[in-house]
Amino acid sequence: METVTAAGLEIYLYRSRIRQGECWSSVVAPGLWLGTLAAGRVVVGGDDAPEGGAAPVDWAPGSAARFWAADGFESRHTALADGAIAGVFLRVLPDAVEDLLGPDGARLTGGHGRAAAHVPVSMGLVWRMLGITGPAPARRLHLTAAALHLLGHVVEAGETDGTRTGPATPALSPADIERLHAARDLLLRDLAAPPPVPDLARAVGLNARKLGRGFQALFGSPVYAFVKNRRLDEARRLIEDEGLSIAEAAWRVGYSPAHFSTAFRKRHGLPPGAACGRR
Template sequence: MQPSVHVDVHELPSLAGTEPVALLPRLTSLLQDGAAVKGDTLFPRGRGLRSRYVCRGAEGFQDCIRFPDDSWLIISDFPVARTVGQRYSGEDVVKFHVKLSGVTPIGLSTQEHMVLAGPAAFIISQPLGVEKWEFVLKDNQESSVTVIYRRSHLLAWFDEQCSPMSPRLRSIIGPESAKQAACAPVHLSPMIVAVARDLLQSPYQGTLRVIHAEAKARELSCMILNQLAQGATDQVCDVVLSHRDVERLHEAKDILARNIIDPPTIDLLSRRVALNQKKLRVGFKVVFGESTFDYCQRLRMERARELLDAGETSLVRISEAVGYAYPSSFSVAFKRYYGVLPKDVRGRGRSLTPRRARSG
């Protein structure tokens, strides 16, 4: 889930006077230059390159890997010593970006700016001729994975008879979106995090490293595309979230976290954060991967478990601490969530997993 990060774009260094660069030719040039460097056996020559960074005694790296179909994978894990910005010209590309940590403000000439702050996932479409600027902010650990495709390559994956695109997916990568930039948040599922970590911590070298990277990059892309495809069935496709909307959703999440005993209703919460109820309900699910009710219930049950682990023996006190008027109602809710009654786990240090996580 994406943390609430506020960045004043007017305080970022000016990029006036800098020329926009074309990313893919730049990456190709890096590989060609790197192929002449001897002694680095991490990748076969011309297939990948590792750039190494050192900041205040901490080491880091960025891998650039090119696949046979001219798609790219960029794996970054390095400390950011200073804020750096760059302008990029539009090349009609689509990026799948998973950021485990770090802060990257971006701006597209046809869309309001956004702040990509980890942990979070995004899909970014940059059409031909649409310029993008982005910064990496200092004093952060940039840990991210980005898969880059040409739009035409992605469109070839879909067939209107066998695998048609959902309306939400079409609005981002479809032919009719070729002139409209987009940056949409994607739910950061545990499986997406696991694939990103596999790429960041790959144990392989040489050709095996490239094969492993391509397999994981495809898997990551399929997960994100599948989310966007399924989004059409839950009213996500017709809700567009701006950077300001996402900030208000984080404000709503903070309000709920502070009021688990007596959480505000959707109507009251929507008025407090100045979002309409539909955008609040659907947007909360898109950004955080769970409904407002499920979020509050999870916090209540986790708090109850903490009290039980700490040795609290009174179900009355635990019930009151998590917003239940009657211990019997709390016990039913606890069993529904964890599969066991609270009296069966008090002080035993028993490992519990929510039923939903076990079944999913």
């Protein structure tokens, strides 16, 4: 499990494989917790949990559990099926609750622990967090921003009985998600000459419409914008870390030097020449 600590938050990104009937325990530290599964299905329960001995909960993707833990406790889990398990878990440190949520955030805390509130959650946002890549400082910032977005989504949903307005996230099965990750890998394999969307869709077994909608829901941007941003990120790395000239970096990622400077400045907020000076 990967852990990132920033801005009063602990962010846990979990991926593994489990077998039906497998049991494990984890220690839940004090704080305001949010947990959601992106893949897998488990039963969570135990007499020491905040529910105070409530019946075990069958936990699957599509909802998030939010609860307050005044004291640490042990949480027990049992896998209900073989396969992959993935999830995102957030802990707001006790001293940071008011800083992040304001004085009204105190109503989410109190006592030994409240029963977990289960509210709908955007699977696209959860998978996006699990798929964030890039240079360490930028990735840390993107993860922190996404974690705060997810926390805000869950707190808001809990206060409105789970009702939200806005466009619905397309339903993605585990197989769809796997295909979308395969599509992203194909794009990253050759940023200078990525396949057109119809060819990419055929390569991973999706139709072009589902690929386009699913890609944006899962990774936060359309295919074209994803490729453009990754090209420019890679170009900056080539200039700063490998010492390539501006023209060499531009050609390497599929840009002509004539159009590269404007796109680079829009993406990074500085001209390519300034990146050369950071070597």
